[in-house]
Amino acid sequence: MWTWLKGPGKAFRKPLPGSTNYLGAYDKQGQLARMKNNRDGDQADRRRNEPEALEDEDVAAKRDMEDENLSEEDRELRAEQRKIARATREAEVDDMDEREGRPRERLTDLRPYPLNHGFRSQPVLSEDLREMLYIQTVEQGHDLSSVAATFGVDLRRVAAVVRLKTIEKQWQAEGKPLATAYSEAVLKMLPTTPFKPNTNNPVTPHEPINDLPVHPSTRPQIFYPASESRSFTCEDAAAVFDRKLLPADKRIPLPMLVDLEKWKNEGLNRAERTARQIEKDRSAREEAETKERKKLEWEERTQRTVPGRRWDFNFQDISAEKVGKDGRGRDAIGFRYGMPHIDRKAGVVKIPTSVQ
Amino acid sequence: MVLRLRLARVATPGGARRHAPIYNIVLAQARTARDSLPLEVLGTYNPIPTLPEGFSEKDVKEGKARKQKDIKVDVARAKYWLGVGAQPSNTVWRLLSLIGLLEPKYLPTGPQTEKALKAVRFPTHVPSSKTAAGSEATEEGVVTQAIREAAVAKGCLISTMVRYQE
Known part of the structure; x- marks a missing residue:
């Protein structure tokens, strides 16, 4: 030693x-x-x-x-x-x-631990950037998701910053002492994401573009045999973990950063990237509006509320055709009726005749 | 044999339970058992008034929300079966008359009822422009007209009552 x-x-x-x-x-x-x-x-x-x-x-x-x-x-x-x-x-x-x-x-x-090559210390938000996030959300009243996208910071992180900053301001107003010396010392020892206003690159994206939060339903280790001939993709893997789980590509917290990186690799310059981003934002907004309008139209067409004396009767026009030919369609409306099992009936072939 | 539009009590998704009835609105032969396999399932009816999502009993008491009974029904299909002579049970009659598919059995007649029924009618049941114009000329709703005709046919005093209400 x-x-x-x-x-x-x-x-x-x-x-x-x-x-x-x-x-x-x-x-x-x-x-x-x-x-x-x-x-x-x-x-x-x-x-x-x-x-x-x-x-x-x-x-x-x-x-x-x-x-x-x-x-x-x-x-x-x-x-x-x-x-x-x-x-x-x-x-x-x-x-x-x-x-x-x-x-x-x-x-x-x-790498703080020389023997652990896989562990890299991730940057933390600098004091300037945190202050800016607070100003943007609370004082200027922009919504959290836009601020998150503009500054390249995860939505949940922005929310946490806003909460903590609010408490900090409150303490300052009450005259409580803050442990700023401690925070400064820690920030000096860690890599930070800077915020440089009025420069060419005011914003440095904070989150790594391919960081995925661990979803609770992906925690169990599953042994899932799949035949070699089958193409087993991210979507299939997600479906194995949970029927409702989205594939990894669609769970990325800030997908716009991935697009940005792709455009950089294509060799587009700054102006072209901005133009593409604006175009993409516009089409996304239009899509959302169309979806909302279609939903309203559908409700207008198929839903009625008849007010009664004590409660309302909510009518929903449905299609009874979804039951299919055997009358047992899975997404049909109405509670279904049982059918006799025929697996013990004589003369019925029980061995599967095809393999998928 | 007569075809009926009626309710069939079915087991709830978690299994059959007392005091938690839930019904399919079905088309079935009149003399088959209530819960047997029907010819067609036209919808569902939940007779228990439920709280709308995000509200509590307290909100209902304070008048912020109203309880609701959910009815799902294939309107076009129901209309077709009514058109070919299927006979609704009393309950189904009451439900279908709420959306103007049938004349209500027990409702006061007059322009107010007519208007209320028109407001809830689904697009499949809005009369075409031609017939709408015709009914406008008489200035009398379908329900009132039908009742008046029936009364006249019976030679009963209801016709005078209708006139009195108007």
């Missing part, structure tokens, strides 16, 4: 700022693994000293004013773009300063 403390363990005496300091991020000699062959830090230093990246606002504005081809609106637009670019750069530089020129953690650096 002492040798370790004096040798490789020395690095942990003073934790690095802006880094998670997991054991998995260091090699056996106690060196940060990502510092070895990554020149990201040098690049950042170079970029900071680059003169071209952003010219002074006054100079740029003056140049725009002198350019006669530009209209007033164009000038405003360009000024806005410059502002965003500047904020983005400032955020980058701040980020880099905080990490003291060290590169960001790679996925392999986020």
Whole structure:
């Protein structure tokens, strides 16, 4: 232990700022693994000293004013773009300063337990992002699901944030002390999902796109023999667990993130992706409206309520044709009648004649 | 043999139970046993008034909700069987008359009843535009008309009563 403390363990005496300091991020000699062959830090230093990246606002504005081809609106637009670019750069530089020129953690650096390669520490919501979620839902009154989709955070997580934030505000109003020092210390030790307003990428999706919550009906281990010739898909597997369980593809909490990733792989640029997203949202909304309208029409056509003195009579027009040819259709309305079993009758072949 | 539209008591999905009757509205030969296999199942009738979903007895007492009896029936099929002479039992008559499929046996006549019946009629039973125009000309509902005719045929005093009500 002492040798370790004096040798490789020395690095942990003073934790690095802006880094998670997991054991998995260091090699056996106690060196940060990502510092070895990554020149990201040098690049950042170079970029900071680059003169071209952003010219002074006054100079740029003056140049725009002198350019006669530009209209007033164009000038405003360009000024806005410059502002965003500047904020983005400032955020980058701040980020880099905080990490003291060290590169960001790679996925392999986020393993707190070096012997457990499968476990990667997942990011938590940063304080800024939590505050933003609260403002969006409570103060601006947007509905939870839209906020969840916009910020790439699971719906249940947004709800939890709103609940806890409400309590926090209430305590602040009551003058109760908050354990902020503790929360700050913990947040420093964990990877966080940032929220950077007024930059090119204000939102970082929080949830991994293919994370699936474990549904209670998938917990039992089931031995289900299926013939080799049968194609056994996700849908079939879901049906084996529970008749009503949706297949895994349809239980993904934020399916729009999967679409987004697919579009990125197709090589679409940002504008095209946004256009597709808008188109998709619109068609989904239309579909929902059509469904609602059809349901109303169907109710109008087939349902009647006749008010009686003490109770209402609810009439529902149904189709009696669903019973099928043998009169035993499973989705037919009405309670069915029994039929004699013929499995003991002489002359009836009991051996199955076909195999499916 | 006569075909009847009647109720057949059936076992509830959890098995037969006392004090929890539930019925199929069926078409059957008149002289067969009540619960035997019918010619056709036309619907169901739950005679126990139930609370609408999400409400409690308290809501009913406070007048926020009303209890309801659920009736499912294939209206077009029932109309067909009535048209070819199937005879409804008293209970089925009462139920079908609620949706304007039959004249009610015991109801006050007059424009108010006519209007109430028209409001609940299913589209299959709304008279075509031609007949509707014809009935408008007489300014008398189907029910009132029928009762008046019957009364006249019997030579009874009901016709005067009807006139008095109007």
